[in-house]
Amino acid sequence: MATNMPAAPSALRRFMASELAHNWLRSASAIAGSIIILGFVVMVTAGPYLTAQNPYDVRQLDIMEAFKPPMWLEGGTGQYILGTDQQGRDVWASIVYGSRISLFIGLAAMLGSALIGATLGLVAGFYGGRLDTVIMRIADIQLSFPSVLIALVLMSAFGTGVDKVLIALVSVGWVVYARTVRGATLREKSREYVQAARVSGLPNHKIILKHVLPNVLTPLIVIATIQVGTFILIEASLSFLGVGVPITQPSLGLLIKNGFDVLFSGLWWISVFPGLFIMLVVFGINLLGDFLRDELNPRLK
Amino acid sequence: MSEEPLLRVDGLEQRFDASGSLFDRLRFENGRISAPRRIVHAVNGVSLTIARGEVLGLVGESGCGKSSLAKTIIKLHEPTAGRIMLEGEDITGYGFQRMQPVRRKMQMIFQDPYASLNPRQQVSDIVVEPWREVAGGTSGDAHERAMQLLAKVGLGAEHAARYPHQFSGGQRQRIGIARALSVNPDLIIADEPVSALDVSIQAQILNLMLDLKDDFGFSYLFITHDLSVVRFISDRIGVMYLGFMVETGPRDAIFDNPRHPYTQALLKAAPRIGQPLPPAAEQLTGEVPSAFVLPQGCAFRTRCPLAHARCATERPALKHIGAGQSVACHLHEADETPLPAAALSAAA
Numbered sequence: 001m002a003t004n005m006p007a008a009p010s011a012l013r014r015f016m017a018s019e020l021a022h023n024w025l026r027s028a029s030a031i032a033g034s035i036i037i038l039g040f041v042v043m044v045t046a047g048p049y050l051t052a053q054n055p056y057d058v059r060q061l062d063i064m065e066a067f068k069p070p071m072w073l074e075g076g077t078g079q080y081i082l083g084t085d086q087q088g089r090d091v092w093a094s095i096v097y098g099s100r101i102s103l104f105i106g107l108a109a110m111l112g113s114a115l116i117g118a119t120l121g122l123v124a125g126f127y128g129g130r131l132d133t134v135i136m137r138i139a140d141i142q143l144s145f146p147s148v149l150i151a152l153v154l155m156s157a158f159g160t161g162v163d164k165v166l167i168a169l170v171s172v173g174w175v176v177y178a179r180t181v182r183g184a185t186l187r188e189k190s191r192e193y194v195q196a197a198r199v200s201g202l203p204n205h206k207i208i209l210k211h212v213l214p215n216v217l218t219p220l221i222v223i224a225t226i227q228v229g230t231f232i233l234i235e236a237s238l239s240f241l242g243v244g245v246p247i248t249q250p251s252l253g254l255l256i257k258n259g260f261d262v263l264f265s266g267l268w269w270i271s272v273f274p275g276l277f278i279m280l281v282v283f284g285i286n287l288l289g290d291f292l293r294d295e296l297n298p299r300l301k
Numbered sequence: 302m303s304e305e306p307l308l309r310v311d312g313l314e315q316r317f318d319a320s321g322s323l324f325d326r327l328r329f330e331n332g333r334i335s336a337p338r339r340i341v342h343a344v345n346g347v348s349l350t351i352a353r354g355e356v357l358g359l360v361g362e363s364g365c366g367k368s369s370l371a372k373t374i375i376k377l378h379e380p381t382a383g384r385i386m387l388e389g390e391d392i393t394g395y396g397f398q399r400m401q402p403v404r405r406k407m408q409m410i411f412q413d414p415y416a417s418l419n420p421r422q423q424v425s426d427i428v429v430e431p432w433r434e435v436a437g438g439t440s441g442d443a444h445e446r447a448m449q450l451l452a453k454v455g456l457g458a459e460h461a462a463r464y465p466h467q468f469s470g471g472q473r474q475r476i477g478i479a480r481a482l483s484v485n486p487d488l489i490i491a492d493e494p495v496s497a498l499d500v501s502i503q504a505q506i507l508n509l510m511l512d513l514k515d516d517f518g519f520s521y522l523f524i525t526h527d528l529s530v531v532r533f534i535s536d537r538i539g540v541m542y543l544g545f546m547v548e549t550g551p552r553d554a555i556f557d558n559p560r561h562p563y564t565q566a567l568l569k570a571a572p573r574i575g576q577p578l579p580p581a582a583e584q585l586t587g588e589v590p591s592a593f594v595l596p597q598g599c600a601f602r603t604r605c606p607l608a609h610a611r612c613a614t615e616r617p618a619l620k621h622i623g624a625g626q627s628v629a630c631h632l633h634e635a636d637e638t639p640l641p642a643a644a645l646s647a648a649a
Binding site (some may be wrong): 192195210214 | 401421430473
């Protein structure tokens with residue numbers, strides 16, 4: 001009979017056969033979001049190969065080339081597609097290099113928040129009691145302040161720097177994971193398969209990791225996706241206000257600030273293009289995030 | 302000393318605090334602030350024994366404490382009072398580590414085949430989980446063990462790599478049975494294992510459970526609210542009402558000669574083909590009293606057609622009345638006989 005076991009299908013195969021993949025291929029917004037994100041990731045990884053100039057290398061800058069308009073305007077050249085800023089830096093090159101900082105901060109802060117928030121949520125939901133009360137009250141208090149405000153206060157205390165931005169964003173971001181994961185954990189904990197695991201002799205930490213965690217991952221993925229976009233925006237706000245990344249590592253937000261001083265002198269391209277670019281990226285992330293939310297967790301609609 | 306039964310439960314009580322946090326409990330009454338607790342009296346002094354290879358069926362209405370009793374015996378809940386003895390070993394106060402060898406002897410089949418299997422776990426992992434945790438199973442042997450277990454419950458090797466959602470309810474319950482079998486237990490607690498299944502599938506699962514019992518020689522504590530199921534599978538039957546054991550005895554004695562007014566009413570209420578329903582006078586009226594506030598005296602007296610003054614003041618104890626049958630009712634105290642040593646001890 002069935003002597004040779006059918007091998008378990010590979011993860012990719014299983015994904016492509018899933019309902020999620022099926023709906024993804026039929027959703028225009030999901031595909032658009034995915035293309036934007038893919039383009040962004042390619043741009044960030046291939047960065048130096050896409051630009052003629054390294055905007056961080058002072059030797060490549062020429063002050064005589066400053067304030068060149070975009071190539072399609074009068075006085076623009078094909079060398080600087082989107083024009084140059086007050087130092088003669090290529091705006092396009094600055095966007096490519098700035099995106100690396102912005103995406104790194106968004107992803108790293110998301111991973112840090114997810115790890116801390118999910119751990120606290122699992123522990124609070126699974127063990128309950130006083131620990132749960134303490135964690136959740138801290139979360140409630142924090143949620144009563146706007147997250148940009150908290151990050152702003154923390155950054156004013158810490159000073160500028162990528163590491164400090166990460167700490168500020170993680171301090172702001174863990175709450176949403178903790179609350180969501182706690183709720184999902186409470187629901188899963190009461191289901192019989194958790195009792196079955198107890199009867200099977202699994203200790204609590206194994207029940208959490210093997211049984212509860214895989215079943216609360218879905219909402220986590222949705223939040224994580226959307227949060228990368230949120231974090232890029234918060235970081236841009238902080239940098240724009242001058243408490244984010246240092247001037248030597250300009251993120252997209254800092255680029256907007258750079259051009260802001262001369263924005264109303266008609267030199268609009270220095271600020272506007274990084275701004276439009278952030279908008280496009282966050283738009284793409286939100287398109288995909290909304291699709292995932294609708295597909296994976298219909299109750300959040 | 303007479304032979305020790307496989308499982309002996311003495312005066313087991315289970316109370317749950319359903320009052321919630323302090324804020325949920327706060328009340329303002331008669332000008333005073335108070336924070337009363339709400340205690341559910343789920344199991345109230347139940348005693349029972351199960352012999353090796355025996356099937357004890359436990360029947361009663363929904364909410365009568367059957368499941369709470371089962372989950373307390375297997376220590377999913379800590380008992381409030383009473384003793385649980387497995388093979389003469391008192392496991393009542395055992396913590397996690399000391400329960401590990403006990404879990405090898407006692408396993409459980411759950412009610413809901415949809416909720417009792419982790420949807421993210423492959424079937425081959427599900428069925429060997431207890432074996433790996435408490436019976437020293439190793440990863441190297443796990444696949445072979447899973448195949449053996451699946452074969453025993455009538456599933457094939459092609460099912461091993463699948464996930465629970467790819468199975469029907471009956472197949473899922475087979476997976477749950479295979480999981481319980483994996484450690485070769487002496488006792489399997491089955492909490493309404495067929496009540497979520499179609500009638501045609503119920504018969505298949507019940508037959509499988511009986512065949513496996515004959516092959517392996519273990520015992521069942523079989524919980525159900527379905528009288529035809531309990532009649533089919535049980536050697537002995539216990540009838541529960543509001544957390545009390547009101548009658549126990551051999552299957553045929555319970556069905557042919559029920560002695561407790563509640564058992565009599567329960568059997569009469571079951572519809573049978575070709576027989577009209579009993580006249581309204583013989584049907585039970587009223588509601589089951591709240592488990593938050595137990596009635597004084599006999600728990601059944603509020604619905605009992607034969608209740609008298611004594612029932613309101615004194616709670617009847619479960620007493621042996623001959624032929625292995627025990628009843629907790631004041632009506633039967635006249636023909637009371639002394640308890641044999643190994644028989645059921647009195648309910649608290």
